[in-house]
Amino acid sequence: MISINIVGSGNVGTQFAKAFSLSGKVRLQQLYSRRADGFSECAADVLHDLSGLRPADVTVLSVSDDAVAEVASALPFSGSLVVHMSGSLPMDILDGKNRRGVFYPLQTLSKSKPVDFSDIPLCLEAENEADLKLLRQLASLLSESVHEVDSRQRKALHVAAVFAGNFTNHMYRNAQRICEDNRLDFALLKPLIRETADKVMTLSPSDAQTGPARRNDQKTIAAHLDFLGHSPRAQVYELLTQSIRNDQL
């Protein structure tokens, strides 16, 4: 049985603690939370002082990007495997006194919505083959989508995820605003949103592209820009239309 520590009781830490616990194949050795009520739902030893942490097979840091380096240095042990869960940080931000690795889940996790881990890509990195093997074993307990991704690739993936997730949601937000301003129910757009996402499960996004920009339908583009007037949305419309045009050159 693999023993793990989880440091940080935020959204990601809490979800992973539950998932590892449910797998029945991991021993949650110790959990660390700054907050008094962190990990309250987990049946494990919860610490509020880092100095009480003992080495485990893997110590997982699920703290904010800004805190990773500091927490890694503050660990009261050395020579053990310590991983962070950040998409944007390199592996070597971790203090070299421990063996280093990364365990990055590529998904948007919210506290309110339960997560099915089985298809969440887990992106792994480690300094040596034995540690990578251990991380692969651990990841496979949760997900069928386990990948070895180096620091440079992980950074690329994180940027790509901002486009595919955060910016996509912002497009929905813009659409919602336009609906609100015109007494239209945002729900009208939900089938389109679902179908647009569904399409790229089988088609390449470049083949799935439709719309006035794709067709270079200048008349409709001009009418839309006229409709948007001087709103900041007009600027977004213009740049993305240009970007779609450039993409085809």
Added chain:
Amino acid sequence: MISINIVGSGNVGTQFAKAFSLSGKVRLQQLYSRRADGFSECAADVLHDLSGLRPADVTVLSVSDDAVAEVASALPFSGSLVVHMSGSLPMDILDGKNRRGVFYPLQTLSKSKPVDFSDIPLCLEAENEADLKLLRQLASLLSESVHEVDSRQRKALHVAAVFAGNFTNHMYRNAQRICEDNRLDFALLKPLIRETADKVMTLSPSDAQTGPARRNDQKTIAAHLDFLGHSPRAQVYELLTQSIRNDQL
């Protein structure tokens, strides 16, 4: 039984001809196609000369936006109900010699992928209550999502659909490019794409927004912009980050 003509054998016209035919409650009176092989799969009277078209309860123009006015004027009858299917054109672009209406399906239809019409919003407009009632009857044969939407609202909806559909797909495309450039499989992002769309089925997009821009995480934003360098994608990243920031002010 409602009798209809369909003018135009493009993607939308073909899909609707099939769907109406399958409903068993519509008589496809005449279909018009410029192309010799248009509507080849439909068991109906297919014309290649508009002058042979006879009035039906509803004549549906599923031609390109640029052709709507011209085709409406070229119809060899008057006093009958004629509707267009465009999101961006006003109702009164149709020749006033016939009664006018709009039958706008808010969805992205592709020829290759079969369509489930039952949840596609159909947005209707007509000049009088009796015609609106007839269009409602017709639309209800295909979909459970039937809405009365005036010309101004329909224009808004079309712009909103560009954001929620076309621009969203372009975000996927950008993510795909970043993956390609870094030897990463685009499939890694598919769970995120699905979850991002799923989230707004129940959450408002403003509540669902996450990411460095939302958190105002300047360090990560700077690192991402540095990663993107001078690519056109950097410009898109910068504007959308700013746009997400502004949205919270």
